[in-house]
Amino acid sequence: MKSGIRAAFLSLLLVLAACSGDPTGGGPMDTLSCQADEDCPSGSCVAGQCVAFTPSDVGTAADESAPDAGGADLPGPTDLPGQDDASTGNDTVPPPDTTPTDVVVDLGSPDILVDPLQYTFTYLPGVSNPQTKNVSIYNQGKTALVITKLEWKELSSPEFKFMALPPLPKKLNPYDQATVTVVFQEKSPHGPAVMRIHSNDPDTPVAEVQFNSQSKAGDQPCISITPSYLNFGQVVRGETKSLPFQIVNCSSSFPLTVTAIKRSKFFGMELTKEFQIEPNPTFPIAIPANQAYPLNVTYTPGLAGMDSGYFSIVSTDPATPEAKLDVVGIGVPPPLEEIGLHIELEWDTDNCDVDLHFLKPGADLFDCDNDCFYANPNPDWDTKNDFLDDPFLDYDDVDGYGPENTNISEPKPGTYKVVMHYYNDSYEGTSGGPTNATVRVYSYGQLLQTFGPTLLKNTDKTWDVCTVDWPSAVIKPLGQVYDHGETNMCLPW
DSSP, X not given: OOTTHHXXXXXXXXXXXXXXXXXXXXXXXXXXXXXXXXXXXXXXXXXXXXXXXXXXXXXXXXXXXXXXXXXXXXXOOOOOOXXXXXXXXXXXXOOTTOOOSSOOOOOOOOOEEEEOSEEEEEEOTTOOOOEEEEEEEEEOSSSOEEEEEEEEOTTOOTTEEEEEOOOSSEEEXXXXXXXXXXXXXXXXXXXXXXXXXXXXXXXXXXXXXEEEEEEOOTTSOOXXXXXXXXXXXXXXXXXXXXXXXXXXXXXXXXXXXXEEEEEOEETTEEOOTTEEEESXXXXXXXXXXXXXXXXXXXXXXXXXXXXXXXXXXXXXXXSOSEXXXXXXXXXXXXXXXXXXXXXXXXXXXXXXXXXXXXEOTTOOTTOTTTEEBTTBSSOOOSSTTOGGGSOEESOOOOSBSOOEEEEESSXXXXXXXXXXXXXXXXXXXXXXXXXXXXXXXXXXXXXXXXXXXXXXXXXXXXXXXXXXXETTTEEEEOOOEEEOOOOOOOOOO
């Protein structure tokens, strides 16, 4: 899923899933496909999928033009594949739409996690300075979380408003996240506000976030971060974008001292180092009354996908000892014409997870230093901290078809190996069964060779596809299909 927080969060949740009793250690399980509500035994049919909420729950608070902050939208209708007894080696696939009646599948449930659950904006009376705060919504469960409505609880202060919302209903697959941005502007009457997040989490159908505001006294140090939210948008992997901000002393008479700037932590993992503050400040920083200290944040994504979090700015302001600067950015891959080797994987079966592995010369499968795959999506190879010779996985597709792409802009000389591993043949309770995988190898935008389709009968089937010699770009087909038997999560600790 991504370097920094995102990769660590994924690894942790994968471990939790592996400890939950799933013998394959594989991906999550999807809801059933449907045509109407009567096809869903305990829910409603929305966009071809059975979800556990009633149509009246679907909110209209979202701005449909707002950018998608994370996760995936609801998929279109799909047919329910036949069940395959792959674990026993039986390759007979029942006809489509055949649903076993004597098998009980533990679908698990979605599990919403919201960060933060409460937040206080501090302000200097009469100073017009809108402030923002990002609220992250995570799915730490085993099945898809569907956010159906976002609203302010009755009697919430009008000082708090939504600034950016994902389109609703919003589907978050396991390990996915979405972001809601709240803006605060001082006005009368003052008061608290409660944001309500409606979802299909059976234990927490409505999660609440408490917002408060606190007036600062004018006779004490006073910190204000302007702006308090930096959105970098899309940045090409390996390129750097810089945005400015200021640490403002909003007191008219007292100096402010900044003692530290810290990275946010989630599940013990720091905000990714892809965000950096420049120039690197030396502490303490003394800021006179009514003065500002300018800085920049740079974002240099190492992978494709979203990164988000915040910096905590510690100061002598007694009302706001830690002011927060929220940051968010989306890494995108460079054009194919600029990539020395681009490996593309597709497969022809829905609701199953096939993984692409790209091995450094001399490496073995699931080598955590030298195998680029979903649990090690951006290893640092060869020249340290030089991203051009490092491979990176664009996207880990866990629920069918692909594509998954691995790229390396400027490979070092050597012979690289391409391997496919059938990680899991089911997704959210629906069996994917046998699948045919196809691999394409590109160099600087030109297709060099296509391999497959090759049949992978069941989970753990492994296909040694080819080797690629660099810089000659000579490709040697391999073609062996076998059971590997072991996997490795490559935990960062």
